[in-house]
């Protein structure tokens with residue numbers, strides 16, 4: 001029997017996301033001890049307050065202790081943090097932006113995806129399933145000037161909700177690519193519509209979700225990183241209108257400005273959508 005994406009295990013995608021994160025440069029902040037002490041004290045104090053207010057028991061303390069240990073063993077710290085914490089970090093980091101809204105990166109970005117050029121198809125299987133989607137747009141600065149050569153990185157789940165490099169049986173760069181905008185700042189990406197994403201149910205995050213009676217879903221989304229010299233990197237996701245989870249994304253990452261408006265393709269084959277990106281000048 002061959003292994004397919006449907007054999008994905010929480011602990012495998014978790015281990016992959018953990019290894020990818022640890023490989024990333026720049027994950028060390030040079031934080032002065034006064035700030036470390038203040039932030040750590042306030043987080044710990046907030047936990048103390050919850051314990052007192054709710055009369056947390058030893059049984060509950062031990063359950064949390066074993067759950068925290070298991071999150072690490074499953075490699076699910078990237079998933080946990082990106083689903084429940086990252087959206088507030090993004091909100092604070094980009095509050096000053098006047099251009100495009102951004103949103104969270106999530107755990108499944110891989111740098112250096114194949115360069116396609118200004119237009120073309122993402123790497124995909126010969127028989128890749130899903131509604132064909134042609135996504136075009138222009139990258140501009142705050143004054144409306146085109147940004148030729150802007151880099152548009154895109155990655156997304158397939159029509160079964162799985163990401164290449166984080167589920168088995170998928171080609172390495174499936175549905176991941178790097179586009180370089182043309183002289184008018186324009187790009188055109190040929191792909192297929194992704195499916196909604198379900199947080200793995202067989203790992204620690206899934207265990208929390210079911211113990212709390214939550215749902216495990218993110219709406220279907222395209223992930224993007226858009227960049228140009230002298231501009232702040234824009235990390236975003238784009239969503240599809242009418243998705244059942246646009247209003248209750250478990251990762252709290254949907255914003256109205258990030259919902260696409262796809263139209264039936266002129267040739268009757270799938271959909272086309274236009275979405276432009278406006279980049280803020282580089283801060284700091």
Ligand code: MBD
Pocket residue numbers: 079082083104105106107108197218251253
């Ligand atoms: C995803 O695909 C994702 O985008 C986020 C933020 C968390 C988990 C899975």
Ligand code: FE
Pocket residue numbers: 106108197221223
């Ligand atoms: Fe995602």
